[in-house]
Amino acid sequence: DTEVTQTPKHLVMGMTNKKSLKCEQHMGHRAMYWYKQKAKKPPELMFVYSYEKLSINESVPSRFSPECPNSSLLNLHLHALQPEDSALYLCASSLRSGGPTGELFFGEGSRLTVL
């Protein structure tokens, strides 16, 4: 079983709603990631947090707002999304963000549908 836990597993929201995706890990990892994955495509990096600071933002639209309250938790706040934002959102963690300890462990994902 994965040690990265994501909630909710499924989310349906309208374009005017505000919702949040949550991710938790207790492996002592200090880097956490959000990825977006469309059907039959590889995961695409959105954000990287290293030691609770945002280190990479892959030019993601501001309707996606990440937050890292502490080293174990990662949130993705969603507001005014578009139907094309419907995808599987994956959280991942690694011991560090760089170097030989950079292998990522993924959660099961939150499947988002925007109506």
Add this chain to the structure above:
Amino acid sequence: QKEVEQDPGPLSVPEGAIVSLNCTYSNSAFQYFMWYRQYSRKGPELLMYTYSSGNKEDGRFTAQVDKSSKYISLFIRDSQPSDSATYLCAMKGRTQGGSEKLVFGKGTKLTVNP
């Protein structure tokens, strides 16, 4: 040229076959190489992690890295229907954009028929 190339398949084999999955890459700065298995509608699961050239074996799985050829492989021996999934190669090092992040191949969809 894409940084990582992977044949998307699909690849269909009979149970018990040896499966060979491959990726090529163009960025010589990549140092860390991973293979992920992803079942339908699930998150990717880390299968193998290797650093630099050489072989690594774990049960029925063997990962090979040939940095001189910029070529990595995953071999699955005695394949089982439960191995049916999409296999993603991924690698890490300084990307062409200057940051260090994981770059994925497109994934190869494998079906093992009983």
